[in-house]
Structures are given as C-alpha cells and as structure tokens.
Amino acid sequence: MTLTETTTDTARDDDTFLDSLCGRLRPGAVIVDPTALRTYECDGLTGFRVTPSAVVLADTTEEVRQAVLTCREFGVPYVARGAGTGLSGGALPTSDGIVISLQRMRAILEIDPRNLRAVVEPGVTNIDITKAAAPFGLHFAPDPSSQQVCTVGGNVAENSGGAHCLKYGFTVHHVLELEVVLADGSVVRLGGVNREQPGYDLLAAFVGSEGTLGIVTQVVVRLVRNPATVHTLCADFPSITAASEAVTRIIAAGIVPAAIEMMDALAIEASEAAVGAGYSLDTAAALIVENDGPAAESKVEFEAVEQICRDTGTTKIRIAKDSAERAMIWRGRKAAFAAVGRISPDYIVQDGVVPRTRLSEILSRIGEKAAESGLRVANVFHAGDGNLHPLVLYSEAEGQLEQAEELSREIAELCVEMSGSLSGEHGIGTDKACSMPRMFTESDLAAMWRLRRAFDPEELCNPGKLLPTPRLCGEKPGVYVPHALEVSGDIERF
Amino acid sequence: MWEPDNAREVAECLRDAAQEHRALNIVGAGTAQYWGGDIRASTTLRIHKLDSVLRYEPGDMTIQVEAGMAVADLQSVVADHGQRLALDAARIDRGATVGGMLATADQGPAQLAFGGPRDLVIGATLVLSDGEIARSGGHVIKNVAGYDLARLVSGSLGTLAAITDLTFRLHPIPAATGTLSIETGIDEAVTYAEAIAETALEPVAAEWISGRLLIRFEGTRSGVHERLDAAAHITGVGTSILDDDEATQAWAQQAAVSSRNGHSAQDTTTLHGLARPSDVSSIVHAAERSCLEHGAVPTIGAGLLTGRVDLRIDAATLSAHAATVDQWRQDIESHDGTVTLRDRPEGLTDLIDAWGEPPSAVAALRAVKAAYDPGDLLGPGRFHPWF
Numbered sequence: 001m002t003l004t005e006t007t008t009d010t011a012r013d014d015d016t017f018l019d020s021l022c023g024r025l026r027p028g029a030v031i032v033d034p035t036a037l038r039t040y041e042c043d044g045l046t047g048f049r050v051t052p053s054a055v056v057l058a059d060t061t062e063e064v065r066q067a068v069l070t071c072r073e074f075g076v077p078y079v080a081r082g083a084g085t086g087l088s089g090g091a092l093p094t095s096d097g098i099v100i101s102l103q104r105m106r107a108i109l110e111i112d113p114r115n116l117r118a119v120v121e122p123g124v125t126n127i128d129i130t131k132a133a134a135p136f137g138l139h140f141a142p143d144p145s146s147q148q149v150c151t152v153g154g155n156v157a158e159n160s161g162g163a164h165c166l167k168y169g170f171t172v173h174h175v176l177e178l179e180v181v182l183a184d185g186s187v188v189r190l191g192g193v194n195r196e197q198p199g200y201d202l203l204a205a206f207v208g209s210e211g212t213l214g215i216v217t218q219v220v221v222r223l224v225r226n227p228a229t230v231h232t233l234c235a236d237f238p239s240i241t242a243a244s245e246a247v248t249r250i251i252a253a254g255i256v257p258a259a260i261e262m263m264d265a266l267a268i269e270a271s272e273a274a275v276g277a278g279y280s281l282d283t284a285a286a287l288i289v290e291n292d293g294p295a296a297e298s299k300v301e302f303e304a305v306e307q308i309c310r311d312t313g314t315t316k317i318r319i320a321k322d323s324a325e326r327a328m329i330w331r332g333r334k335a336a337f338a339a340v341g342r343i344s345p346d347y348i349v350q351d352g353v354v355p356r357t358r359l360s361e362i363l364s365r366i367g368e369k370a371a372e373s374g375l376r377v378a379n380v381f382h383a384g385d386g387n388l389h390p391l392v393l394y395s396e397a398e399g400q401l402e403q404a405e406e407l408s409r410e411i412a413e414l415c416v417e418m419s420g421s422l423s424g425e426h427g428i429g430t431d432k433a434c435s436m437p438r439m440f441t442e443s444d445l446a447a448m449w450r451l452r453r454a455f456d457p458e459e460l461c462n463p464g465k466l467l468p469t470p471r472l473c474g475e476k477p478g479v480y481v482p483h484a485l486e487v488s489g490d491i492e493r494f
Numbered sequence: 495m496w497e498p499d500n501a502r503e504v505a506e507c508l509r510d511a512a513q514e515h516r517a518l519n520i521v522g523a524g525t526a527q528y529w530g531g532d533i534r535a536s537t538t539l540r541i542h543k544l545d546s547v548l549r550y551e552p553g554d555m556t557i558q559v560e561a562g563m564a565v566a567d568l569q570s571v572v573a574d575h576g577q578r579l580a581l582d583a584a585r586i587d588r589g590a591t592v593g594g595m596l597a598t599a600d601q602g603p604a605q606l607a608f609g610g611p612r613d614l615v616i617g618a619t620l621v622l623s624d625g626e627i628a629r630s631g632g633h634v635i636k637n638v639a640g641y642d643l644a645r646l647v648s649g650s651l652g653t654l655a656a657i658t659d660l661t662f663r664l665h666p667i668p669a670a671t672g673t674l675s676i677e678t679g680i681d682e683a684v685t686y687a688e689a690i691a692e693t694a695l696e697p698v699a700a701e702w703i704s705g706r707l708l709i710r711f712e713g714t715r716s717g718v719h720e721r722l723d724a725a726a727h728i729t730g731v732g733t734s735i736l737d738d739d740e741a742t743q744a745w746a747q748q749a750a751v752s753s754r755n756g757h758s759a760q761d762t763t764t765l766h767g768l769a770r771p772s773d774v775s776s777i778v779h780a781a782e783r784s785c786l787e788h789g790a791v792p793t794i795g796a797g798l799l800t801g802r803v804d805l806r807i808d809a810a811t812l813s814a815h816a817a818t819v820d821q822w823r824q825d826i827e828s829h830d831g832t833v834t835l836r837d838r839p840e841g842l843t844d845l846i847d848a849w850g851e852p853p854s855a856v857a858a859l860r861a862v863k864a865a866y867d868p869g870d871l872l873g874p875g876r877f878h879p880w881f
Contacts (some may be wrong), residue, residue: 114688114771114772115770115771115772115801116691116771137692137694158638159638161636165636169609169613170636172613172642172645173609173613182858186857187854188853188854188855188857188858189853189854189855190855190858192768192830192831192832192853193768193769193770193773193801193829193830193831194768194769194770194800194801194802194831194832195605195609195610195800195801196599196601196605196610196768196800196802197649197768197832197853198649198768198832198834198849198853199649199650199853199859199877199880200646200647200648200649200650200654200859200862200863201599201612201645201646201647201648201649202646202855202858202859202862204612204642204645204646204648205641205642205643205645205646207642208638208641208642209641225691225692225694225696226694227694227696228693228694228695228696248553251553251554251555252552252553254576254577254666254667255666256665256666293696293713294694294695294696294713294717294720294721295717295720296713296714296716296717296720297713297714297717300714300717353634353636353637354634355551355554355556355633355634356553356554356555357551357553357554382636385634385635385636386554386634386635386636387636419632419633419634420632420633420634421632421634421636421637421638421639422639423637423638423639424634424636424637424638425636425638426638427638428638428639428640432639436639436640439632439639439640440629440630440639440640441627441629443626443627443628444627444628444629444630444640445640446626446628447620447622447626447628447630447643447866448628448630448640448641448643450622450865450866451641451643451646451862451865452641453865454858454861454862454864454865454866455858455861455862466640466641467640
C-alpha cells in the first residue's frame with residue numbers, strides 16, 4: 001500500500017493557522033515552500049509519503065512549545081522529526097498537519113565524566129555523543145546501524161537498540177532524564193539526576209513511545225566506560241541452521257557477548273559489493289561475535305565462543321587482529337542494509353523478533369515463504385537477541401510491491417506466532433500499526449490508549465502511529481491470534 | 495483481606511471493588527506496606543497465592559512467573575540452570591515478591607551493573623481498576639511493540655494496576671564473586687570508588703556502610719582475583735579481600751540498613767535518598783548533621799556510583815524523626831535529589847508530608863493515575879500530597 005495524500009484536500013483555514021505559527025516563531029523558522037516540504041514527506045520507510053502543510057525548524061525548546069501551542073489552538077496535528085532515518089514511518093506527516101524538525105537543536109550542552117552522563121539537545125547524532133565522550137574513555141552504548149546520522153531524539157522516540165544492545169541494553173537503559181514538551185504546551189522533565197526516581201516510571205514509558213506522548217527537547221544520557229578489551233571474530237557456516245545453532249549454544253552457555261550478528265549469503269554479497277570488508281562470498285552464513293570486558297573474562301568467553309563455532313561446524317574463523325580489522329568487520333555489517341540496494345532495485349526491511357532458541361526455525365520458515373512468493377529475502381540481523389531483519393527484495397517497476405509487502409507482513413506475524421514481537425527496534429509507526437491486533441488483544445490496546453490519551457487527549461501528537469485506528473486499518477483492523485501458549489493451555493486470557 | 499488464587503480471581507476482585515467503590519491496598523509479601531503515604535483502604539488484596547512459574551525457557555534466559563512469587567523462590571528455580579534474576583534488593587530475604595519488586599522499583603547494590611526491576615522486566619500482565627486485563631511486552635528481550643506498561647507501573651506502589659504476572663530477562667550466575675573491604679570515611683570512599691570506576695575493572699557494586707567501603711566484582715575466578723588485586727592497589731593500605739563468609743556477612747550488614755525485620759516500629763524511620771553520584775558524600779554528611787542536630791542516631795548506606803543513600807534514623811520522639819527527615823529532605827532537594835519515606839513510626843505523616851517537592855511532571859503523573867484508576871480505588875493516599 002502506498003499512501004499518497006496531497007494538501008489539496010485540506011479545506012481548513014490554513015492561512016490563519018500559518019500566520020499565527022509564523023507570528024510566534026523567528027523569521028525563517030517555518031517552511032511552506034512546496035518543493036522544500038517534499039524533503040519531509042517520508043522517513044526511511046519511503047513507501048509511505050505525505051506532504052505536510054508546513055515544517056517548523058525549531059531552534060529552542062520555547063519554539064517547540066510555541067509550535068505545539070499553536071497546533072493545539074487550531075487543532076492541527078504535528079509530528080516531531082529528527083534525521084528521518086526511522087524505518088517504520090514513525091515520522092510520516094499528516095497532510096493537514098505540520099512537522100516539527102529538531103535537527104537544528106544539535107548542541108552538546110555538557111559532558112559530565114564524573115557522573116557518567118551527557119546533556120544534549122535532541123538533534124545531536126548518536127555518534128557525536130560517543131565522539132564527545134571519547135576523550136574521557138566513555139561512550140554512548142546504543143549503536144543503531146544508522147548511528148552516523150540518526151539523532152538521539154529519534155533514538156529516544158524509538159527506544160533504539162543496535163548491535164551491542166545484547167549486553168548493554170537499549171536506549172531506555174541509557175537515558176536518565178528528558179525535557180519534553182507535552183501536548184498541553186507544558187515543558188516538564190521526566191526522570192531525574194538518579195536512574196531511580198520516585199513515582200510511575202514515566203521516563204521509561206516515554207522512551208519508545210514513537211513521538212506520540214510529547215516532543216523531546218533535551219536528553220540526559222548515561223555514558224558507559226569503554227571496555228578494557230574487545231575480541232571480535234567472524235565465523236563462516238555452511239548453513240543458516242548451523243549458524244543459528246551456534247547462537248543458541250552461546251546463549252545457553254551463559255555467555256553474554258557484546259554482540260552476535262548474522263548475515264546470510266545475499267547480505268554478504270551486497271555488503272562486499274559496497275564496502276569489501278573481506279567477508280567470504282562462498283559461505284551460506286556468517287556470524288560476527290564480539291566479546292568485551294575485563295581482560296580475563298573476555299578472553300575466556302571469546303575462546304568458548306570460538307570452540308562453540310567449531311563444534312557447530314564453522315568452515316572458517318577470522319579473528320580481528322586489531323581495531324582496524326574490527327572496524328572493517330563492523331563496517332561490512334553496518335553497511336549491509338544500504339548495500340542491499342546494489343542487488344535489488346527496492347527492498348523492505350522487517351524487524352520481527354523471536355525467542356533465541358527458535359532462530360533456525362523462523363529462518364527456514366522465512367526461506368519457505370520467500371520461495372513460495374518467488375521473491376528473494378536477505379537476512380542481516382541481531383542474532384543474539386533474536387531480532388531479525390529480513391530484507392524483502394523486490395522491483396516496484398515490475399509491480400512486485402504488493403507481493404513484497406504481503407511477504408513482509410507475513411514474516412512479522414509469523415514472529416508473533418512464535419512468541420516473538422512485531423518489532424525489536426524499528427518501531428510500529430505507520431508500517432505495523434494494523435498488525436498490532438495480531439500481538440495484542442482489544443483490551444491490551446485499550447490500556448495503551450489510556451496512556452496515550454492521558455498525555456495527549458486531543459490526539460494531535462503524531463496521530464495514526466503505533467496504535468491501530470479505524471482510519472488507518474478499517475473498522476476491524478485485524479484478528480487477534482491466540483498466543484501459542486494460550487492454545488496449549490500454558491497461559492490463559494480471561 | 496482478599497486472597498485470590500489466580501489472575502482471573504484478581505480481575506473479579508477489582509471488578510467487585512469498582513462496583514462497590516471499595517478502596518484496595520494491593521500487597522505481595524507485605525514488606526513495603528509503609529512506603530510513601532498512608533493508604534486509606536479498608537480492604538487488602540494480597541496476591542501472594544499467585545506464585546507459579548508460568549513459563550521458563552532456560553535456553554532463552556527468560557522466565558514468566560506470577561506476580562506473587564517470592565523473588566527468592568524464582569532464584570532457586572533458575573539457579574538449577576546456572577541462571578539468576580540480577581536483583582539483590584534487601585527485602586528479597588524477607589520474602590518480597592516479584593510483583594512487589596517492580597511496584598516498588600526496589601534495588602540493591604547490583605543496580606550499578608544491572609539497573610533495577612524495570613531494566614530486567616520484558617513483559618507484564620496487569621489488571622486495571624475496572625477489572626480489564628492488559629498485557630504488554632512479551633517473551634523476547636528486545637521488543638518495542640506498543641507502550642511499555644510494565645515499565646510504567648515501576649514505582650507505582652500499587653496505585654495504578656494490579657500486576658498478575660511478569661516476564662524477566664535472566665543473567666548467568668558468574669563463576670566467581672569477590673569483595674574488597676576497607677574501613678574508611680565517606681569522602682575517601684567516594685574517591686576510591688571513582689578511581690576504580692575510572693579504570694575498566696567493572697565493579698558490579700560499590701557501597702559504603704557506616705565507615706566501610708565494599709566493592710564487588712564478578713567474573714571468572716582468576717579474573718575476579720586480578721581485579722580485586724588491581725582495585726586493592728588503588729585503595730591501598732588497610733584493604734582486605736574478604737573470604738566467602740566475611741563477604742556474606744558484610745553484604746548482610748549492607749542490606750540491614752535499608753531493610754528492617756517487622757513492620758512499623760515506633761522508634762525507627764528508614765529513608766531512601768536519590769541524587770547524583772557526585773553529591774553522595776555531601777548528602778551523607780547532611781544526614782549525619784540532621785541526626786546530630788535532632789538527637790537521632792543514623793545508620794547510613796550509600797551506593798557510591800549510583801547516587802543512592804539509605805538512611806535509618808533511630809530516635810526517641812516523633813518530633814525528632816520529623817525534624818530529621820525534614821532537614822535531610824531539604825538538603826537532598828537542594829541537590830536536585832529526592833527522598834522517599836519508607837518504614838516509619840505511626841503518626842509521622844501527621845507531622846511531615848510523605849513526599850517532598852513534586853516533580854515537574856506531577857500533572858502527567860496525575861493524568862496517568864486518572865486514566866488507569868479514575869475512581870482512586872487503588873492505594874489511595876500512597877502518593878499524598880502529590881495526588
């Protein structure tokens with residue numbers, strides 16, 4: 001489904017709204033030029049495109065607040081946006097609404113090495129926090145593949161993970177405090193100077209709320225000490241099943257590597273064509289495993305990982321000799337997504353999660369489904385936490401879009417059937433909102449609506465995202481499929 | 495007292511309570527009944543009979559258990575597989591339940607390495623005040639589908655929903671654990687802990703208890719020894735590396751600061767202060783000062799790298815308790831910190847508020863409370879005077 005709307009169907013008194021908006025903000029802060037607006041019509045999920053009626057380039061919290069207040073006064077929806085790298089359509093505008101861009105708010109306000117924290121504006125890129133912390137031997141742990149460009153405000157909205165979240169956790173584990181502009185125009189702080197705070201954990205509920213509960217205008221993040229040692233290997237396997245077995249055994253052995261990533265032959269082919277990181281082109285799958293920590297522990301664990309790889313039939317192990325080789329291995333891994341563009345004109349990235357013991361099962365099911373549909377699926381993903389990223393390759397020119405979307409949806413829903421989740425890190429956004437009833441019952445979703453409405457009773461803050469709505473999904477958006485454990489009687493719904 | 499046997503019955507209890515406009519005090523093992531404000535509820539809803547393991551997948555290192563299960567029982571189930579729930583709050587020894595852990599957001603020394611209950615919970619089933627069931631999260635450690643209601647109820651102290659089951663991420667039990675100890679004042683203790691934190695030795699806990707610094711490491715046997723030695727090199731003369739019995743004793747002493755046996759004793763107040771790690775020593779000094787001025791006896795435990803200060807006050811009169819709490823709270827608030835009133839003598843909240851300065855987001859807290867419990871039937875009074 002490609003959603004294409006234009007501004008022509010909005011018959012409201014836009015001029016009064018825009019005049020008011022411009023009047024409250026500094027000159028040049030509001031974009032209305034149709035060509036310039038096109039830049040904001042989609043995020044990283046390019047299948048969904050809607051041109052907003054205006055874009056506010058906010059410089060300060062006060063400007064965000066004024067924009068929100070104006071929207072509230074006129075009943076105009078708004079969508080916050082960072083770098084626009086999201087992959088679930090979370091920053092998709094509405095045609096009758098505006099985009100509030102936080103990209104100009106990119107100051108690093110404070111690095112506090114003693115308290116292991118940094119105070120930054122939401123438009124700061126993920127990597128820039130780590131760069132600023134590096135002189136103190138510290139880093140910001142969440143490291144999504146888009147870290148060179150994605151903003152920390154976006155990381156907060158999506159609860160971003162990345163390759164190293166297996167050991168270090170997700171954005172929610174690394175944010176101490178947020179300054180947010182709420183839907184009523186109030187500016188409040190969630191969290192505080194300590195990781196633990198009295199009262200409901202609004203901070204943790206806000207992280208990952210996909211921009212639907214308010215707009216982040218300042219972030220206090222935790223900084224993590226760089227590990228004493230890092231060991232990285234890349235192991236080839238004759239089959240995805242063998243590589244999955246290695247992952248299962250590593251986890252079951254009680255080892256918590258910093259990262260376990262998997263790439264299949266198609267993903268390797270694409271990545272090698274793009275960056276030539278030295279992956280084997282003749283292997284069915286490769287695992288990248290990184291162990292870090294104190295010298296003795298990480299060495300013991302790394303040797304155990306190596307042994308498990310051998311026991312499960314690895315055909316070749318490449319161990320990074322130095323940080324340059326490690327960086328090269330990671331470059332190949334992190335480039336894989338974009339590189340898929342080299343072997344296919346179009347692709348859809350999926351983000352489902354399965355329990356780690358079911359990796360090989362889900363991957364063979366994906367293989368079967370791909371064969372049935374006649375489309376190719378490349379796999380490059382966070383194996384250690386069961387977070388798949390099947391890339392469904394298709395050609396829009398050849399009319400394969402619908403077929404690809406169907407396959408992609410089937411894969412996500414298959415993950416749910418296997419006690420997993422629709423999304424591990426990309427978010428529900430616009431893309432998977434209509435699949436939510438597959439994972440949650442009506443009463444689960446109603447409980448989530450309560451939170452949304454407590455923060456934003458008028459539903460102006462990023463409407464149509466995360467939760468299914470009749471407008472988006474039809475009156476009956478989907479059918480709840482009982483969890484496997486409910487079918488087996490292990491758990492019950494009542 | 496209502497003691498439902500299962501989640502279905504919990505839902506029935508909440509539906510009945512809603513119909514009768516009956517206020518409920520939801521408890522697990524009852525080890526945190528006095529935390530926060532005084533609850534105005536005639537009926538207690540005990541969920542301790544919900545104590546089964548619903549699903550344990552050792553290979554995935556996740557477990558789903560009913561909320562009334564004692565943390566200690568969960569630990570013995572998963573220990574058979576070399577696994578643990580990485581929580582070490584003091585109340586666990588007194589039978590605290592997993593639901594109670596999340597509802598109180600209670601944490602022990604290991605919070606330095608693993609965070610609190612909300613950092614380990616990956617799924618929850620809640621029963622809302624009208625009896626509606628809401629599930630959030632799931633069985634996988636990485637999951638961003640939907641709002642995280644499990645984390646929302648962290649710290650809710652029974653005022654937002656009844657928790658009927660929780661799913662947690664587990665961690666491996668380390669091959670070895672070692673503790674370093676040195677008798678020292680708070681100022682030196684902070685300096686030592688920060689120096690150790692600046693290395694990449696990765697302590698999992700750094701606590702100061704009334705004149706003694708304890709640093710804990712986990713890992714392989716040789717690795718832990720290496721790091722204990724390296725840390726002892728930093729702390730210098732007077733440092734001892736404890737044997738297993740000594741370490742157990744030392745950590746029990748640490749736990750005793752924040753956890754008392756029995757309930758609302760007439761002569762003891764326990765307080766939980768939170769601030770920036772760099773403010774810990776001045777907050778400890780402030781606690782000593784407040785107690786001295788009002789004739790109270792302090793016992794202090796501090797999480798040095800986490801910014802947590804637990805203060806136990808023993809004093810003869812209610813007014814001495816009140817004056818000490820009030821003064822210390824003002825001090826912490828001047829450092830942007832917070833104080834939670836935990837166990838205390840009856841009548842203390844007639845003299846002082848249970849909670850200090852409300853957070854800037856207090857209106858949002860109220861809105862969330864109103865959305866989930868519009869009739870104010872769950873733990874009314876717990877967050878008074880905030881709401």
